[in-house]
Amino acid sequence: MAEKLQLELITPYKKVLSEQVDMITAFGSLGEFAVLPGHASFLTSLKIGELSYLKDGETFHLALNWGYFEIVDDTVTILVETAERADEIDLERARAALGRAEEALKKLTREDKDLIVYEAALQRALIRMQVATKAARK
Structure with a gap:
C-alpha cells in the first residue's frame, strides 16, 4: 500500500494539479466522500462542490464544476468542467x-x-x- 495518493486534476483547458497528497475529500452524486491511500478502486460522478486535499499537514480547497472522480491503484484522476483554487x-x-x-x-x-x-x-x-x-x- 502506498503512503500517498497521486492526484491528477484536469479540466478541458489544462492540468490544474499533479501532486502527491495524503487524503482527498469531494462531493459525489451520492454525497461527500473521502479517500486515503489503499482505497478500493471506484468511479463516480461529481456535483458542483468543493474538493479538499491534505498534503503534508496542510489542507487545500478548490471549487469544482461537475465531472468525474476515479481512483485506481492510489492514483486519483479528476476530470471536471472547471476547477478554481481558493486563492x-x-x-x-x-x-x-x-x-x-x-x-x-x-x-x-x-x-x-x-x-x-x-x-x-x-x-x-x-x-x-x-x-x-x-x-x-x-
Missing part, C-alpha cells in the same frame, strides 16, 4: 454571480426551461464563495 477566486465576482442568479430565479417558474441553468449558477456561486472564504482565513 484564485475573486470573492466580489462570486457575490455578483450569486446576485444575478438570485434575481433571475425570482422571475422564473418551475416550468421555465432556464430554471436548471440558474439553479446551477446559484450553486456554483455559493461554492465559490465558500471556498474563497477558506483562503481568506489562512
Whole structure:
C-alpha cells in the first residue's frame, strides 16, 4: 500500500494539479466522500462542490464544476468542467454571480426551461464563495 495518493486534476483547458497528497475529500452524486491511500478502486460522478486535499499537514480547497472522480491503484484522476483554487477566486465576482442568479430565479417558474441553468449558477456561486472564504482565513 502506498503512503500517498497521486492526484491528477484536469479540466478541458489544462492540468490544474499533479501532486502527491495524503487524503482527498469531494462531493459525489451520492454525497461527500473521502479517500486515503489503499482505497478500493471506484468511479463516480461529481456535483458542483468543493474538493479538499491534505498534503503534508496542510489542507487545500478548490471549487469544482461537475465531472468525474476515479481512483485506481492510489492514483486519483479528476476530470471536471472547471476547477478554481481558493486563492484564485475573486470573492466580489462570486457575490455578483450569486446576485444575478438570485434575481433571475425570482422571475422564473418551475416550468421555465432556464430554471436548471440558474439553479446551477446559484450553486456554483455559493461554492465559490465558500471556498474563497477558506483562503481568506489562512
